[in-house]
Amino acid sequence: MDNPIGLHVGNALEVAESIHCLQGNGPDDLMELVCKLGGHLLFTAGRVNSFEEGNTKLQEVIDNGAALKKFKDMITSQGVKEDVANKLCADDPWCVLRRSKYVTDIKSSKT
Known part of the structure; x- marks a missing residue:
């Protein structure tokens, strides 16, 4: 949490950026x-046979909307x-x- 991994810092900004990522627009x-x-x-959890397969599977669930739906299910289950x-x-x-x-x-002074 010491370094931002997205473009935004702050609660609502980070939530919006996370949702944009789940929509495939991050x-x-x-x-x-x-x-x-x-x-x-x-891969480490044994859910796929390789890192590459895991990477592909994640991209697929983002692309097909399943990741966003899971997020929606999670927040509704939390009230x-x-x-x-x-x-x-x-x-x-x-x-x-x-x-x-x-x-x-x-703005960062360097990349």
Whole structure:
């Protein structure tokens, strides 16, 4: 948690970015990280026969919407009302999330 892995830092910003990733619309480097780390986890857990198969399987569940549906199921089981969960996972999570009054862009001086 010492270093951001996406483009955004802050609760609602990170939630929105996570939902965009589950929709297949996250930043390329974050999407790659999610699939590669997840692929390793699936392989280590014995759910797939290779890291590559895990990577592919993760990309498939993102592409076919199963990952986003699982997220929606998880948040509703934790008490989020179904209509709110549906709105949150629709095209733009900002229809539910509130943006902070103050946002500061911070640019890195190096890659």
